Amino acid sequence: MVVVVIIGLLAALAIPAFQRVRHASQNARIMNDLRVFTQAFETYNTINGTWPAPISPGVVPVGMTGDFKGDVWKNRTVIGGDWDWDNTLASGGYAGISITDVSGNPITADDAQLTEIDAKIDDGDLTTGNFRRTSSNQVTYILAE
8 A cells, every 4th residue: 555655656746747848848849840940941032032832731842952851841740730831921921830730630739838939939928929829720930021
């Protein structure tokens, strides 16, 4: 009986610590992937004088090569959802890198975790700045408005 109680106490201490480490790892991965993708899209824009055309989630935009990490782009993100390139500048919108669940892979990160990511790369508010919630099922890192 004592052994079972001790194991229960250890589990009660270990599970929250594991969740914190998992969230920190997921956040770091998303921030690193955003950094790499941002650099690739900005390089494309510099070379071509325009942003790539919009494309379906998980599909590498035409002309994106080199250090783009296309295999990462095509897979589900560590916080759920798929990578997506949004370019609605022609209609007064924005050009940005999104994480979206339009393909049926929901974003598993809650607003608290997304706000943690936002605080590290932007202003900590999902309604303003460059990293924001652009719809109920999408967050976007905006490169140009």
